[in-house]
Amino acid sequence: TSALAGGSDARYGVIEVDEKYLAGVARDVSPKAIALLNLSRDQLDRAAETRMLAEKWREGLAGTKAVVIANADDPLIVWAASSVPNVVWVAVGQEWKDDAWSCPSCGGVMQRPGDDWFCGECGFRRPTPSWALSGDYVLDPHGSAWPIHLQLPGRANKANATTSAAVAATFGVPPQVALERMYQVQAVAGRYDVVNFLGRDVRLLLAKNPAGWLETFSLIDGPPAPVILSVNARGADGTDTSWLWDVDYTRLAGHPIFVIGDRKLDLAVRLEVAGLQFRVCESVDEAVQSAPPGKIELIANYTAFQDVRRRVGN
Structure with missing residues (x-):
């Protein structure tokens, strides 16, 4: 506005x-x-x-x-x-x-x-x-295949790139030009950034709803990479946390898991029912210091992500 x-x-x-x-x-x-x-x-x-x-x-x-x-x-x-x-x-x-x-x-x-x-x-x-994502290519209405080269990870961002190319074409921008410009995007408001905090590399990932968590689980490094999960339920997040039960957290089996955020106990109950081992921490500092060696994957919903960014820096 x-x-x-x-x-x-x-x-x-x-x-x-x-x-x-x-x-x-x-x-x-x-x-x-x-x-x-x-x-x-x-x-x-x-x-x-x-x-x-x-x-x-x-x-x-x-x-x-x-x-x-x-x-x-x-x-x-x-x-x-x-x-x-x-x-x-x-x-x-x-x-x-x-x-x-x-x-x-x-x-x-x-x-x-x-x-x-x-x-x-x-x-x-x-x-x-008339447009389609096919592997690492965008197929345009004429049947031409244009390679997708992104710095942003995951299938979801390739899907976003495909839609963006179709939108750009509406404004007369050729797919090749649009896709080349997309390569310049390294992070979106801190999402996917890797920051060094307390001597550890932490990758910041945003997941706001079950669909987003599903896509994010496909991005993280496999076990034994440590994972920090942070969930709030403030106005901008939505105060209803029942969606936690729709997320398949069993995909995190084998990861050392650390739980923080305003609703850490809600998330802890969900993880316990999923049969996962985890530790509840009071702060991102405690979680990072408790994590075993390796790059840390930190997944947070909206306001929890902003809290983490303010603490760890950009």
């Missing part, structure tokens, strides 16, 4: 919009393009159920003049974009599927053979994409 009201002479603006306010912001700023990446459970105390959000997007974006660049692999995203006249479908995959096993159109059971999906009851199905 400050940037838009500040009299900037910038020709373009990119706005990351809270899912609850997407339709209203889209109405008020009349964007040229809207990118819909995925929709999964997050901040349940304020954002409500994902199917309801998808319905609000569908109603709020109906008839928009914007080009909507949407993930063809997420049924909720496809349902939300199904009222839009001009959609560019992008296939980037969907690791987290637990919010989309029922059809958002009729409530039937979604069938998911391979990478495809469809509802056997009403016929709602995956659209044919």
Whole structure:
């Protein structure tokens, strides 16, 4: 809001919009393009159920003049974009599927053979994409394959790069140019930074919801790399921590685990039920000093991540 009201002479603006306010912001700023990446459970105390959000997007974006660049692999995203006249479908995959096993159109059971999906009851199905992520390449609508070279790790960032290339093309930027520019990004607001703290290398990773935790687990070094987990439940995080039970923490088996944050005891109970060995610590200092040798992987949700950044430095 400050940037838009500040009299900037910038020709373009990119706005990351809270899912609850997407339709209203889209109405008020009349964007040229809207990118819909995925929709999964997050901040349940304020954002409500994902199917309801998808319905609000569908109603709020109906008839928009914007080009909507949407993930063809997420049924909720496809349902939300199904009222839009001009959609560019992008296939980037969907690791987290637990919010989309029922059809958002009729409530039937979604069938998911391979990478495809469809509802056997009403016929709602995956659209044919014009852009796609294929390994380390972006496939454009002309069938050309463009290599993805990122400094940011993981499949999720390749998916983001693919969608970003499709958005850039809407503004006339060729995929090769867009992807080359993306290589320059080393970290995003501290995410993926490796910092030296108390004589140890600590990699900072942000995971705000079950889908994000699932993707982050695929990034960390394998056992016996020590892992610090930090969870808060403040206003910006959402005060409902029931999502902890949706995260498959058994993927951390074999790692020395250290737990910090405002809701460290909630997380400790979850890890105990998962059968994992861990230690509860009072601070990031104690956790780092207690960790065995090796680079430390630190995973935190939103405000916990900010707390850690302030303590360990950038």
